[in-house]
Amino acid sequence: MASVSETQAILLVHGPDRKGIVAAFSQTLFGHGCGIVSSEQHTDAESSVFYQRIVFDAAALHTDRVSLERGIDEVASRLGMTCEVRWPKPKRVAIFVSKYAHCLWELLLRHDAGELPGVEIVQIVSNHEDLRHVAEHFSVPYAVFKVTKDTKRAVEDQELALLKEKQVDLVVLARYMQIITDEFCDAFPHRVINIHHSFLPAFIGSKPYHRAHARGVKLVGATAHYATADLDEGPIIEQDCARISHKNSIDDLLRKGRVLEKNVLVTAVRAHVEDRIIVYESKCVVFGE
Structure with missing residues (x-):
């Protein structure tokens, strides 16, 4: 089962496909002290829409959640992507x-x-x-x-x-x-x-x-x-x-x-x-x- 632990969160990404998307979000998570646990992505060839789900460990987060979300939003805005962070909660x-x-x-x-x-x-x-x-x-x-x-x-x-x-x-x-x-x-x-x-x-x-x-x-x-x-x-x-x-x-x-x-x-x-x-x-x- 694809359940995550209490210290892990999920980043969902979708938008127009372009170069550098994976690297940009990975670097942002790394810069805030979050290690990537798993990642899956898909590009729809007909619509050229990119989709990605990243499970990351937030236990060693260098800053607070708000700062991380701001960093993710900045990358999303720059790349024209839609993103959402799902923090662990029942x-x-x-x-x-x-x-x-x-x-x-x-x-x-x-x-x-x-x-x-x-x-x-x-x-x-x-x-x-x-x-x-x-x-x-x-x-x-x-x-x-x-x-x-x-x-x-x-x-x-x-x-x-x-x-x-x-x-x-x-x-x-x-x-x-x-x-x-x-x-x-x-x-x-x-x-x-x-x-x-x-x-x-x-x-x-x-x-x-x-x-x-x-x-x-x-x-x-x-x-x-x-x-x-x-x-x-x-x-x-x-x-x-x-x-x-x-x-x-x-x-x-x-x-x-x-x-x-x-x-x-x-x-x-x-x-x-x-x-x-x-x-x-x-x-x-x-x-x-």
Whole structure:
């Protein structure tokens, strides 16, 4: 796993490709007493955009964090790059869920097993009482907000107030069967991860596996993406698929789909909390573990 220690921070860089980018940021970190632990970079040949993720050890930082960030900002301005330093701190996560339990169980079990280091699951939000027992099993607060068409905005404001109170960094929609509003997305830009039960945009909407079965598809898939104002069109973080045949029933598709959904969602959440994602325009660059 690509987790970092309490003394390590991450620098994310992207912008127009040009000579000297790697050297400039490396020298800046070195000049402030920070050793580079690992570095991964990529240049998109079509757009000529450069991406880099640097893990550096800040234990021997000669100056304070503000001075280092100023130095990085100066280099970024000179090179026309966009940069962000992610200092080590726990990521506070809220999970939204309705009645499907498989993704919720997977996140909580993986977290309980220590497979999501640096994560604090501080709240579960639902529009139903059905899964309260799951939250209680893991001693996570569970709040129910009943939603109707007429009360949606008012209820969502209550949810946002709760998330602010809990200082939530990331919202995970673990098969939450409600459409969140533009205002919700704006409150958590690229910090709401949704799991979708197909390769987007195929078979969106209700009963996707039933319609996939009716069409005789040969693959079923799942997609984890950032939720945006454009429904199911946010930047894609992770996808996976499973092969099926004419021998498979709808129940087989549902079973295979559930496995894909929970695994894809956990993989996406890990990539986010480990600061391995750079969002650029409509896509994600996801660095390796």
